[in-house]
Amino acid sequence: MTPFLENYTLGRWTHEGQAPQELLDASTGELVALANTEGFDYAAILDYGRRVGNPALRRLTFHERGRMLKALAFHLQEKKEIFYELSYRSGATRADSWIDIEGGIGNLFANASLRRKFPDKPFYVEGEPVGLSKGGTFVAQHLLVPREGVAVHINAYNFPIWGMLEKIAVNLLAGMPAVVKPAVPSAYLTEAVVREIIASGILPEGALQLVIGTGQGLLDHVSYQDVVTFTGSAATGARLRAHPRIIQEAVPFTLEADSLNAAVLGLDARPGTPEFDLFIKEVRKEMTAKCGQKCTAIRRAIVPAELLEDVQIALGRALAQTTIGHPQAEGVRMGALAGREQAARLREQVRRLAQTTPIVYGDLDAVEVRGQERGADAARGAFISPIVLRNDHPFEHLDSHELEAFGPVVTLMPYRDTAEAVALANLGRGSLVSSIATNDPRVAQEFVLGAATHHGRILVLNEEMAKESTGHGSPMPQLIHGGPGRAGGGQEMGGIRGVEHFMQRVALQGSPSMLTAITDVYQAGARQVERDKHPFQHYFEELVIGQTYTTHKHTVTEADITNFAQVSGDNFYAHVDATSLAGTLFTGRVAHGYYVLSKAAGMFVDPRKGPVLLNYGLDECRFTKPVYPGTTIGVTLTVKEKIGQEKRDEQDVAKGIVRWLVTVTDETGDTVAVATILTMVKKRDQK
Structure with a gap:
């Protein structure tokens, strides 16, 4: 009998709901589970988080919350093979799953360590005191306290584990509970992790609730003490951000949207240089890791005009070594998209792009698949070939900068000088990340200063740092993850900055003695x-x-x-x-x-x-x-x-x-x- 995925709400597991949806194996097309997607009492769920989970977390100090995250990370680390086995059904290889599973657990460890940046108190005294009078008897200090609401996380299908853990790590450290709504197609992975979290008994009751559904009606009940985060398409994010309740209650809303990230080959990175080889390697990796289903993946490869042919040939050779098939089959380096719906949408997007930018590598309609002995099926699965398009006139054919094909797809485009490379990168109208492969500090500086206004993160790739670099597509918990414009304008993670997003900042005014008593930090002039x-x-x-x-x-x-x-x-x-x-x-x-x-x-x-x-x-x-x-x-x-x-x-x-x-x-x-x-x-x- 096919299992129903369960929700964890109001302190119990249940699969109550309506409108069941089938969740299919991305490689074989077989039924994995059913999920009820509608009919939830979101008002009660949010109230439970505020009434039960929030006070329990607010009472804890940063250090206690951090130790809780550390214990949770160790617990999930022990259970990781359960998640790996299930992750194969999403089309992800072992290497792809590592990003999702151990990358997510790594976020818990990183935020657990971040506790040392905070006091062993439930609140945080921010910055230096501000004198407000000549005699020094009237001063001010900024103070941050946990909000009294719930963090509502609406996540995407491409990272069902990392997407949840990287968010809840931050809100739990800040002292807020969470309601997680994963995307339905890969929700069986999120459910498996939440089941282990609840079974561990590490979190206080009400600190985490899971709802597997469409989310229709969820935002109708948020309040100004809540925080909403969304990861997904820019169009959907824009609709949610305009929800009347978000506007009326002034609910903090963080949008992290898929963006048309660019990688630039510097003018000095000629064939035969380490930087040229690193560029090709990075583009190939970002196309094939997670089958290109990463919000940070490279969508536009911007290269010197005279090297366009060289890059096209070198990238084609690299991609030709990519074996596609069932993620558990020997030798497979790229699995499947998350589902046939995603594959159909991707093919439609590529066909639109190909009207002005021809395909120079790959085949939309044919792909050789390995792993039939494990049930891999090119017809029933969501397999697709890596696709390279070429835009010889990137300032005229603008679809490359406006339409994202969310999969193993990249568009090559030429530039004449660094200023032009900056202009092309910025045509994406806001991106999560861009990178430049160069060993010339002047080229790097010109690109960074020109592109910084349009990007949340910039990686400068050269031989010196290549061995230790986490790469173009890897957001780090210590740094902000977000970007302006199309990328949503949000800032997830980011160390202390990320934690502050789930706290209320108040400007505290009074005498030095009174502020000392309130904050437990001595203010000059106090008794x-x-x-x-x-x-x-x-x-x-x-x-x-x-x-x-x-x-x-x-x-x-x-x-x-x-x-x-x-x-x-x-x-x-x-x-x-x-x-x-x-x-x-x-x-x-x-x-x-x-x-x-x-x-x-x-x-x-x-x-x-x-x-x-x-x-x-x-x-x-x-x-x-x-x-x-x-x-x-x-x-x-x-x-x-x-x-x-x-x-x-x-x-x-x-x-x-x-x-x-x-x-x-x-x-x-x-x-x-x-x-x-x-x-x-x-x-x-x-x-």
Whole structure:
């Protein structure tokens, strides 16, 4: 009996719904599963996420959410072979599936590690404080808190696992639950992963819900506290973004649309150079990986006019080595499209392009398929040959820049100089990514500065970085994934930037003491606390924000400056030669800034053994006023922020990082230096 895919909503699995749809094996045409696609109570589903999942996630700190992602990544890594076996039914080879499966799990790991960029708190203090008054009693600070809604993810069929995991990794780290609506044709893969996520028990209830359907009516119930993300065609994305509810509620909407990405062969990349070979390799890879069904795939190959024939021949030779067939058959390097519907649409798109840009490689109607013993069927499956078109007049025949054939299809086009290459790349009216193969920095700079306004990411490909490059078509979780114009104007992932998208930014105003109490970060001018012993003798838990230690005084002498010059080797004229100061900012020999900081450390450090384990570093430092011989300095040391650290293992010491504000003043009360130093401090509780 053919199984029904199930939805996970309101805390339970169910296949309730209407209008069942058949999901077919992309290689054999066999029935894989049925999915009910309509009849869902989206109002209840969204309410459940807001009411149950959201409070549970909001209570957790960034570090707790990050550790949750890490545990989830390890769990899915152990189950990955289940997903690989199922992924073959989508037409994907093992290599294609690796991008989807382990690329998605990699996003979980990357965002788990990103927790260290955030405090061990449920909220995030962003940037530096802003002074709003002369006396310093009125200040402001930007604060980010998780939204109180649900992240609604409407995903595409080409990456049923990566597309979900790269999105939920970010919203979960931010503290928001998700409702995932995958594209139906490959939803059996998304369901398999969600089933393992729920079974793991790692996420709190309500943090993730799955709806396999058309999504009709879903956006009718979103609110201004929700966030909607969409991956798919630009036309569909534009319709969704114009939904009345999105507009009325001002719902944040991120659109990541398929785009006509371009790859440029630099003027210096002649045949025989590593860059020429890398260009051919990259174009072939982007055509055949996932059967060209990637939103980042190369659709336009822009090459110097005099090399058009060379590129056409070299690319044809490379593509001729691509064996097509069942993804589990030996030697197959390219599988099938996701389904026959996608194959029919692709053929229609190519025929439209071929009216003005002829096919110079491949056959739309015939393809040799390997793997019949596994059921591969050229007639029932969604196989297609790689197709290369040629546009000799790319400024006249504009379909190449406007119509995307979503599959193993690329159009070659010539250019005369780099400015023309930029113009052609930008004719795509906004792309997720472009690349240029060149070893000439001047060519690279001209292209990047000209094309940056039209692209979300630019890869400069040359021999130096080729071995470690992830390639043209690989978005990285640390970087934004999106692009302007046709690409949708969205920014997925992007490290801290991506997390901020699921949080509300508020400008907090008040007194330094009040903002310190709210944010747990010391604001200059806030009330300070003096304790009964030196702060270096307090364990991590005992230290309080604003705890302050004021040192003894020291009068700087010429001998101090001379001795520091000898020890450090810093003999800059202003420190050692009083006869060279005419026309400078200084009125006499001036103390080294690093002497002032070093002396300050000597004044505030407690030499006794205690909970402070080591000096962890220096975040920032400014020297604000010259210190001359005869100047008397004093130091104030204040606990600015505390950041707990995780134990690496049971034998590791429980500890945290303390950020200290170091303020050095002279006898007039003026600040001469200010710095933020970090120490690693032992916790009293070693659990």
